Amino acid sequence: MNAPVESEVSRVVGAEVDPTSPSAAGRGSRRLPITFVVGVLFLAVATLVAILSIFWLPHALSDTSGGRLENPDASHWLGTDRLGRDTLSYVLVGTRIALTVGLGAAVIAVALGLAIGLLAAHARGWLDDVGSSLLDILIAFPTLLLAMLIGATQGASLTTAIVSIGVAASAVVARFVRILAKRLLGQQYVVAAQTSGTGTFGIVIRHLLPNMWTSLVVNAALIFGAAVLTEASLSYLGLGVPPPNASLGRLMQAAQGTMLIAPWGAIAPGVVIVLIVLGANFFADGLRDIGDPTRRKN
Amino acid sequence: MPEESRAPEPLLTVEGLTVSTTAGTALVRDVSFTVEAGTHLGVIGESGSGKSLTATAIVGLLGRGLKSSGSIRLAGHQVIGASDRQLVPLRGRYAAIVFQDPSRSLDPLSRIGPQVSEPLRRFQHVTGKALRDAVFSALDEVVLTDVERIVRSYPHELSGGQRQRIAIALALACRPKLLIADEPTTALDVTVQAEVIELLRKLSDERGMALIFVSHDVGVVSRVADSALVMQRGVVVERGPISQIISAPTDPYTRGLVHGVQRLEAALSTGRLT
Numbered sequence: 001m002n003a004p005v006e007s008e009v010s011r012v013v014g015a016e017v018d019p020t021s022p023s024a025a026g027r028g029s030r031r032l033p034i035t036f037v038v039g040v041l042f043l044a045v046a047t048l049v050a051i052l053s054i055f056w057l058p059h060a061l062s063d064t065s066g067g068r069l070e071n072p073d074a075s076h077w078l079g080t081d082r083l084g085r086d087t088l089s090y091v092l093v094g095t096r097i098a099l100t101v102g103l104g105a106a107v108i109a110v111a112l113g114l115a116i117g118l119l120a121a122h123a124r125g126w127l128d129d130v131g132s133s134l135l136d137i138l139i140a141f142p143t144l145l146l147a148m149l150i151g152a153t154q155g156a157s158l159t160t161a162i163v164s165i166g167v168a169a170s171a172v173v174a175r176f177v178r179i180l181a182k183r184l185l186g187q188q189y190v191v192a193a194q195t196s197g198t199g200t201f202g203i204v205i206r207h208l209l210p211n212m213w214t215s216l217v218v219n220a221a222l223i224f225g226a227a228v229l230t231e232a233s234l235s236y237l238g239l240g241v242p243p244p245n246a247s248l249g250r251l252m253q254a255a256q257g258t259m260l261i262a263p264w265g266a267i268a269p270g271v272v273i274v275l276i277v278l279g280a281n282f283f284a285d286g287l288r289d290i291g292d293p294t295r296r297k298n
Numbered sequence: 299m300p301e302e303s304r305a306p307e308p309l310l311t312v313e314g315l316t317v318s319t320t321a322g323t324a325l326v327r328d329v330s331f332t333v334e335a336g337t338h339l340g341v342i343g344e345s346g347s348g349k350s351l352t353a354t355a356i357v358g359l360l361g362r363g364l365k366s367s368g369s370i371r372l373a374g375h376q377v378i379g380a381s382d383r384q385l386v387p388l389r390g391r392y393a394a395i396v397f398q399d400p401s402r403s404l405d406p407l408s409r410i411g412p413q414v415s416e417p418l419r420r421f422q423h424v425t426g427k428a429l430r431d432a433v434f435s436a437l438d439e440v441v442l443t444d445v446e447r448i449v450r451s452y453p454h455e456l457s458g459g460q461r462q463r464i465a466i467a468l469a470l471a472c473r474p475k476l477l478i479a480d481e482p483t484t485a486l487d488v489t490v491q492a493e494v495i496e497l498l499r500k501l502s503d504e505r506g507m508a509l510i511f512v513s514h515d516v517g518v519v520s521r522v523a524d525s526a527l528v529m530q531r532g533v534v535v536e537r538g539p540i541s542q543i544i545s546a547p548t549d550p551y552t553r554g555l556v557h558g559v560q561r562l563e564a565a566l567s568t569g570r571l572t
Contacts, residue, residue: 191397192397
């Protein structure tokens with residue numbers, strides 16, 4: 001028949017595939033943004049590798065039996081470092097640490113940012129002014145510097161890295177939650193709910209959170225990626241996750257002196273960092289496309 | 299709360315209500331009226347005359363940057379100056395609002411079923427199967443058909459008339475003593491308008507619920523209200539029984555409004571605009 005009817009049909013059929021349900025990923029992959037699929041793929045591989053590293057490593061981290069600075073071979077797929085340790089094993093564990101820091105920081109940032117942002121949106125007058133100025137100051141303060149400060153005073157540890165990066169990032173979340181919440185509070189359906197006696201808590205649970213959900217997850221993914229980068233930078237500077245834990249940033253720092261003789265030791269952790277951060281950003285980007293009906297329509 | 303038992307106070311008493319911006323510009327000036335239980339009051343006025351501000355001030359939900367003074371007593375409780383904590387229990391129980399634009403008064407990301415069940419759960423304390431039944435009967439009551447499908451729909455999947463009926467069902471689910479309808483028919487086309495007006499009148503009569511019907515349309519108000527206020531630039535310029543306002547308007551602005559409607563109706567019946 002004629003074209004409009006066909007397109008109508010295909011639209012209706014396509015509409016049955018809920019792009020947000022995980023089961024649709026296979027069948028409806030053509031409808032999912034390619035960035036989303038690639039992002040999920042990168043993150044899934046990184047996660048599998050991280051989980052694998054808990055149970056199995058090619059060589060123990062303390063195993064120095066390999067030759068020094070060897071090229072990749074059947075036993076050491078990514079060569080060895082200058083103490084004869086297996087680079088691949090360190091990269092696997094480093095991936096796990098990077099993901100842990102990213103996830104922990106994202107969770108802290110979202111939880112803390114959500115609480116502060118909602119309070120700020122609820123506050124009026126001078127409290128709101130002072131609150132948002134404090135947030136702006138916190139945002140203007142470089143994350144790396146803040147993390148260094150906390151790390152230096154509290155002593156570097158995995159927990160310190162997670163908390164300091166998470167707290168620094170929470171200011172960004174708080175600011176956007178505040179703006180989003182204020183906009184939603186002005187929406188007529190929120191006012192309508194208030195006129196029928198829905199209290200503040202009910203408004204937050206029923207109307208604000210569901211309407212912010214996509215933005216929150218997108219932001220969490222971006223923070224995750226940024227946190228992985230920040231952790232690598234901190235470790236590179238010697239202020240991140242301390243030994244005996246492996247860290248991608250510290251691996252790069254250790255390998256840079258022997259870059260010309262044994263490039264694998266620096267390249268491998270670098271590539272992994274790029275893939276994780278890229279994966280997180282692709283994931284966030286794709287998710288934003290899926291969650292935004294105005295982009296989805298065309 | 300003890301004041302509630304003191305008998306002869308009207309359901310709503312507004313005295314000298316003034317709404318102004320924090321910068322000091324008065325948008326509503328010295329408005330006074332009362333609404334007895336079960337009566338229907340019309341509020342007529344053009345855009346910007348302060349009708350909607352007056353309506354939202356009654357439930358203490360003026361936007362930021364606006365403040366009200368004077369006195370609003372709703373079922374014996376002073377609204378002006380009351381904290382949110384004091385106002386939340388009053389809202390819905392004594393007064394609920396139906397807004398003008400039904401496409402904006404429903405949460406776009408929530409299906410109709412959960413939206414309607416929320417106030418029912420809160421005000422009628424029903425859960426589970428009983429709640430489901432209550433949702434269905436609430437939607438039946440506003441003369442919606444195909445309720446089975448509607449409870450599973452999102453607002454954007456419904457027509458304007460259906461959405462406005464749902465907004466009315468939401469307001470009624472609170473069993474308010476007073477329903478404030480703020481231009482509830484303006485965003486709807488004429489045939490749907492007539493149905494919604496009929497519905498509001500029927501439901502308020504059945505429940506003995508008082509109604510404040512806000513509109514710019516004299517004709518529409520005359521079909522619902524017993525008495526009316528005419529507002530212009532934030533001031534009440536005329537008040538009285540609706541029949542008197544239509545037959546013998548005293549204020550020039552009211553005369554203009556009524557004359558306009560009469561002229562239009564004459565033109566519709568004769569086919570010629572005079």
